[in-house]
Amino acid sequence: xxxxFNGDGISDLGVYDLATGQxxxxxxxxxxxLWGVSWGGPGIIPVxx
Numbered sequence: 505x506x507x508x509f510n511g512d513g514i515s516d517l518g519v520y521d522l523a524t525g526q527x528x529x530x531x532x533x534x535x536x537x538l539w540g541v542s543w544g545g546p547g548i549i550p551v552x553x
Contacts, residue, residue, distance in 0.1 A: 505517075505518050505519075505520070505550070506518070509529045509531075509537050509538065510531060510537055512531075514531070514532050515532065516529055516530060516531050516532060516537060517529065517530050517532075518538070520544070520550045522546070522547060522548075522549070523546055524542075524546060525542055525543070525544040525545040525546050525547075525548060526540045526541060526542050527540075527541045527542075527543055527544075528540065528541075
């Protein structure tokens with residue numbers, strides 16, 4: 505999904521693993537923001553605003 509994870513006004517790339525509930529995100533410039541961070545749980549569907 506595309507979302508502004510770090511609040512800089514630029515969309516970042518995020519991936520949510522439904523099987524594990526873990527998030528992975530990088531900025532548009534390629535900097536890692538989240539890697540294997542658990543927010544949610546297995547089978548939970550993420551919702552963006």
